[in-house]
Amino acid sequence: MKLNEAQIQYIREYIDAFDIKYYELREEFLDHIINSVEARMATTDVPFIRAVTDAKDAFGHNGFKVIMTEREKSLTLQYKKQFQGILRGYFKFPQIFISLLFAIAVFVVSAMFEKPVKVMLIIIFGAMLLAAVQIIESLRYRKVNRHLLLEMHVFYNTFGFAVIIPNLCMGMTLFKDSADFGSPLLMTVFSILSTVSFMSFLSYRKLKKEVVGNIKKLYFN
């Protein structure tokens, strides 16, 4: 039997009482419970309210919360793996040539200036700024119908600060030590670090594009 709009609304409000903060999971639980209640009412004499409670109880004690936490964990792990995979790609054949060229260019251009640190600072803070722009740009995909989108939320938590803070720290170190910045060895090290920093940004950007693309395909069509 099909539930009517008032019954579906009751289930929506019932689920909302369990504080499911993510849109995807809320919709998935809602669909499951509606299906389950419809089947229970079609095959037994159980009243509607009892059928709803039974359907929810099938998720187990604290079931929604446990599933929510598990999903956050598996998604965080997935994004970290994907990010590392993309970043590693920049240091493997054939992309490593681009990375090497970038590092050499940083070294050569930096050496042309009286204070080479400035060029590297521009690259590091530039990568950081671009990452911040990327975050702001994707803010519009953070919520659907006033509910957080799990994918975007986990993505921000995993990378929002992960990309910006190390760059900021490195930038500060460079700035602090700028007076001693003359030796070719130090310049080589910082050229490599600037390259890693920039490639991290590119990896972050690529992954963000994938995540947003998937969200758009699923929930913004």
Add this chain to the structure above:
Amino acid sequence: MKNSQLYKGSLNTIIMKLLEENGRMYGYEITQKVKLITKGELNITEGALYPALHKLEADGLLDVEVEKVDNRLRKYYKLTESGEKETVNRLAELEEFIKNMQSLVSPAPGLQF
């Protein structure tokens, strides 16, 4: 889930096998299909099903599609290309396991404990 400890390790393979046969399915449909096939002997709980589906999705073995059904969203799961390959491997492993268990439970004459 009946005899949950015995079935626990095979849950992912059961899900993947069902998706291999049915193309795409949603959560509730999977629980009902399992109940139907096993004539009610095996009941996959929601608390076990969804973490398993989400983990398979995170591992890149499942892909999702979302459709509007009766004015609400329904999330369908289907195997990815690597999921299809993995299903073949896992089913072979499971068959091997069942064969070994069968040998242990009913040993051939002359091989009894």
